[in-house]
Amino acid sequence: MWSDNETDLDLLGFDFLVDEMVVALTQQRLLPLTLGVLGGWGSGKSSLLRIVSKELSTISSDEAGHFVVVPFSPWQYEGYEDIKGALMETVLTRLQQEADEGSAEAVEAGRLRRVARSLRRPVQMLVGAALPAGAAMAAGALDPGLADVASAIAQSAVGGTYPDQEPVEESAEENRTPADPGAFRQEFASLVGSLEQVRAVIVLIDDLDRCLPHTVVDTFEAIRLFLNVEKSAFVIAAHPEVVQAAIDRRYPGLGRPGTSGLGAEYLEKMLQVKISIPVLSAPEAETYMHLLLAQLHLERQQFETVCEAVDLRRRESALGVALNAGIASAALGAGMPTRLYEDMTWAAAISPVLGSTLRGNPRQIKRFLNTLTLRLASAERRGTRLDAAVLAKLMVLEEQYLTDFQNLFDWQVQALGSGGNGHLQAAERHARGAATAVQRGSGHSQTPEEPRASSDGRPPRRGRAREENSTTGELNEEVRAWAEMPHIDAWLRMDPALATVDLGPYFTFARAKLRLAATTALLPAHVQELLGLLQSDVVGRRRAAVRQVQQTVAAEDLPTLVEHLMQVVQRDPAGPATDSAAELCHEIPAIARDVCERLRLVPLELLRPKLSTLVRRLPPTDPSVTALLDGWESTGTPAGAFVRQARDVRRRQGRS
Incomplete structure (x- = not known):
């Protein structure tokens, strides 16, 4: 950073x-x-x-x-x-250092410095005393009776004393300098x-x-x-x-x-x-981002080599990009780090769509890169690997167009468990053309298709036409209007394509800016009621609610319900919502991946009271469950040891 x-x-x-x-x-x-x-x-x-x-x-x-x-x-x-007084003493102290020790100049600087120090009054004495002399004189003109008070205030503003302040004893030398x-x-x-x-x-x-x-x-x-x-x-x-x-x-x-x-x-x-100081142009902003990335990845001597190449190009053309992956590769040769090349590639991709507020300000650019780096490191610490290029593209939208970012998040919540964000897929096809909509995804690639039976054998449920569009990728009027906004069109065309990327983990690290409660309105009333019952302290009510969810909740409403339930789990890992999440996974294995992604973000020690339930009820053959439990075991903590013992017990009982 x-x-x-x-x-x-x-x-x-x-x-x-x-x-x-x-x-x-x-x-x-x-x-x-x-x-x-x-x-x-x-x-x-x-x-x-x-x-x-x-x-x-x-x-x-x-x-x-x-x-x-x-x-x-x-x-x-x-x-x-x-x-x-502080400014006077700072300047005079520096001048005293310039004079030869014991010289007349040093003595004079010291004397003036002591005078300046005597003028440095505690801040509480300055309250009400900063009126300029002109204002004090005006007060006297308005009321002759105030003239003496006004004069005293004006005198104190330039270093004198207050009427009721004890005089400061000064040497004869210091008395040579009047106020x-x-x-x-x-x-x-x-x-x-x-x-x-x-x-x-x-x-x-x-x-x-x-x-x-x-x-x-x-x-x-x-x-x-x-x-x-x-x-x-x-x-x-x-x-x-x-x-x-x-x-x-x-x-x-x-x-x-x-x-x-x-x-x-x-x-x-x-x-x-x-x-x-002018705002940075697009080429200047791109060069600055690349220099920051080079500073992060290169040794000092390599970085100096790159800076020399940048200086040369700036002298040749002040208006062009002075550093990118190609220029850095030419300067460093075989010493060009792969990670730097990859980072410079996505930096070049996002640079054209940075707005002037972000692009033109060096501090904002540095803050953007620091936030991105922090999120990558936080995800890695929790065992989640994020693609820097995907994260950077999403953050461009988040930092500059939060309303559009919120729309994208809401669509992602609607699409949980349905095989991809259909609205985003449709928007990308509209902006890029159908042939390129799925050209560069870093997640699990999956072509939109007809609704399938869920993994627990339940038949697919048909919802409202508008909601069905979100899973089939059909371009409705709302998505078309969103995709055709100039800044969104440019963003959609920017690499990498996101249609086949699972964006759930990326949104996890942008929660501070998202209105999570806004999506509850998407749930029918009876589903919102079930969401409340899933958080009940009464075991019988919770289990009844789990059965009702399995039997009555439409496929298009299930992802939103799970998302909100897991928000509760993250706020209160030891609460009843965690039991309900495990029970729902047992009854509806299709949601296990989303549940495990959220559980991965919760510190293991906070989940300790619920570990037995989680090990017993999470579907053991699901790859995401296996990865989650393996990760917990490998922590080397007492909670991790408990997970290992619980899994051993389950295996001996023939449940795995």
């Missing part, structure tokens, strides 16, 4: 943005400078700052000196300290100018768009203390709309009539240079 933290490794092809920033920050005639790096959440702002910081550190020192880079995150101080912002700026400028080996001080401010409105405003107020100081630059990385909204919310009464506020205008005046 991949960390969501910022990185100084450029996987996004941001070199052109890095060049813009480095050129602006290293042009002496442009300083002092306030530069904005603007982009949405997850667009790569933090990583861009780290890459620029690394680039600046590699610029060799010349007669003009070297660059001092100071990272600062107001979000880390929010709720604990005064942002103004006036202009005086502080002048002494700070003098300090920076005296550091001859420093070419420029560059402060990188990140995470501003994570902060509360008052912190956003306080940060800008703190930056103003340093503005117009030679040899200095501030880089502010933020989501512009969030910052604008924070300013508007902080000062709701300052907007002009007919406008939304002054936030946009304030930001415009604060930033002298703006660099906007």
Whole structure:
């Protein structure tokens, strides 16, 4: 999996943005400078700052000196300290490190740092004190009687004291610096100018768009203390709309009539240079996904080889895909891992159908891949093997079109035990053509056919015409309308085809987003009543309900009933629903596969009170039952040993 933290490794092809920033920050005639790096959440702002910081550190020192880079995150101080004082002390601490120990510059930096520290008031003292001086003056103008109070509040906002606050004892040296912002700026400028080996001080401010409105405003107020100081630059990385909204919310009464506020205008005046991070194009998103997959599968030296190939292709064509399975194979030769080739194949398949919200945002892409990787690992831990390509295709629908994903799930529930999802089969045939509808399934392939007798010998039941379509694969109007939506049509055409794949295990890992209760409406009233009786604590009622299910429930309603019963089992493995599930399997062996798939997802220790019943009542000759019990035995736990003993007893009794 991949960390969501910022990185100084450029996987996004941001070199052109890095060049813009480095050129602006290293042009002496442009300083002092306030530069904005603007982009949405997850667009790569933090990583861009780290890459620029690394680039600046590699610029060799010349007669003009070297660059001092100071990272600062107001979000880390929010709720604990005064942002103004925290920023001042952070910058001054870094400058003190640049000065020779014991030098006049070091002494001056230390003195200013102590002044800054004295201004860092506990956050509870700041409540109500962040009004700007202009607002305080306005209060005095409205009521002369409030002038003294307003003046005191304004003074506290720039580092003074509250009327009832005990004065802080300062040394004579520290008393040389008044609380006036202009005086502080002048002494700070003098300090920076005296550091001859420093070419420029560059402060990188990140995470501003994570902060509360008052912190956003306080940060800008703190930056103003340093503005117009030679040899200095501030880089502010933020989501512009969030910052604008924070300013508007902080000062709701300052907007002009007919406008939304002054936030946009304030930001415009604060930033002298703006660099906007663009959303990723489809080729860029595909390249980024492939680079993440390569980073996951390759050793460091191999990954560096791939990155060199990507850089070369990006220089040749900035608009094309810079990495895919073919390019990676050419770069790595025989060292190309099979797993990486397979993963790059499905990544290339899903890339064209990723919407702009997901495709254009690096964090969303990384989160998508992390979720996919986590589900694959979780399934493997439970003994279920999922096809990454199938899972990725389903997740594209889940992440972007949840309503359509819900429809697909509902159809899957209806089709349980019927040989495949008929609606999906019909939709794929409609989108792909009948010849290709079953070309690439990774599950059990089965051609739709006439309803068959169930394995317990019961004759097939004919349901309503609409429900019959779901098992025969006939394209009804509802499915046609779904399949002909542009995004669904593109999704259906995407490899792999899913018509022959058992999607049940895949939906299991998407339960958090699915409305499981929605499908109960598909059950007739008497079947819903039976579902309730199957959960009864009275043994006689449960067994009677099992017999009624076997005798009266239509074939098209049985999968939905089983699905809901197993949901109850997963919530309460030691409850009566587990007994009913085992009894139903004994009476209707056709449902054993679906029941075992759900039981496999329940921790064995939670099922321990019901293991005897499960071993006795699950049909022993069914392959899915055998696989389930073998898996339980192999756990090496006391519960696994109990399963082995129970199976031995059953064999001795001649029941297997």
